[in-house]
Amino acid sequence: MRYLWLLFVIIAIASSLFFGSVKLDILSGDNFDIITNLRLPRAVFSFLIGAMLGLSGSVYQLVLRNPLADSFTTGAASSSALGAVFAIAAGFSPVYVPPFAFLTGILGLWLVYKLSGGAKGAVTMILCGVIVNIVASSIMGFIKFYFDESLSSVVFWLMGGFSYIDYYELAIVFLVLTAAFMYLNGRAAVLDMLVFDDSTARTGGVNIRKERAGAFVTATILVSVAVSYSGLIGFVGLIVPHIARSIFRPDMKTNLYYSMIFGGLLLLGADTFARSAISSGAELPVGIVTAVIGGIFFFYILVKRRAEMWHD
Incomplete structure (x- = not known):
């Protein structure tokens, strides 16, 4: 079953190469270079970033036992964005943006x-994450006001999106995602114990502080790297784990894998739409597309499960 999903991912990436604001003839030599040097790395990159966000969202929600936990409600995305925004506004070279995002994340x-x-306490961590999110957003607002000459580039980056992607950046993101998934997948059986209450986990011999800290650091590394390269892209880490749990088993190992796959497919589809929706050659910010999808998704959940939400 998992190999079939990997095959579907390959087909989805290959199909996305033929979509864009400009239609390309793959048999043309010039167009072949555009596909291999521009569209292919961007398609793979958008899938990997979505996989990062989906994987981190799965970790946050299962470890904190909160369906609203993601990179935003835990403060990871906004604190990572703070360093990246400062680096962009201050005029640093783009090569310094990921390190700044990682450090502040x-x-x-x-x-x-x-x-x-x-x-x-998991609930306390969510509340503290919301506070950090508010403070970081306020500081970013001040940076946008103070560095007025960099306002347009900062605002565009905050809306999320992809521009020119080279294979060096692709390799970095792939290695980070692979290392994080291998670590989390190896600790899945232990992390499953954190889904229960803390006393049950302790009875099972789980070092709660160590395991929760390790999972949190890994998820935050994923978010920091994703944010540093793509800007703020919301709702992926919030939506995807819900979908994975509703279709497959809710255990950690299964949810980690399918959250990664679905997150990648969601962002790949959103990016393909963003660069194809406007025929004039302009592109929509990917963050806007995912925000619309996320809003529709949660409106659907609210309508379908209203009684459960109020009378659980």
Whole structure:
């Protein structure tokens, strides 16, 4: 079953190469170069970024036992974006944007961890993440005001999207995603215990602080790398784990895998639509597309499960 999904991913990536604001003839030599040097790395890159966001969202939700936990409600996305926005606004070379995003993302995670009392309570970590999110958003607002000459580039980056992607960046993202998935997949049986209450996990011999911290750091690394290259793209890490749990088994190993696959497919589809919707050659920010999809999804959930939400 999993291999069939991988085959479907390959087919989806190959199909996306033929969509864009300009129709290309693959038999033409010039167009073949455009496909191999521009569209192919971008399609694979968008899938990998979506896989990162989906995987991190699965970790946040299952470890914190909260269906609303994702990179935004835990403060990981906004704190990562803070460093990237500062680097862009201050005029640093693009090569310094990922390190800045990573450092502030880890700093935001450390702050959430400390404010919540060292992972003593999942709900407290969510509340602290919301606080960090608000503070980081306020500082980014000040940066946009202070560095007025960089406002347009910062605003466009904050809306999320992909421009020119080279194979070096593709390799970095692939290696980070592979390492994170291997670590989380190897700890899946232990992390499954965190889905229960803390006392049950302790009875099972789980070191809650260590396992939760390890999962959180790994998920935040995924978010920091994704945000540093693509900007803020919301709802992927929030929607995808719900879909994976509703279709497949809710255990950690299964949810990690399919959250990664569905996250990649969702962002691949959103990016394909974003660069194909406007025939003039302009592109929609991918973050806008995912926001619309996320809004429709949660409106559907609200209508279909209203009684459960209010009378559980």
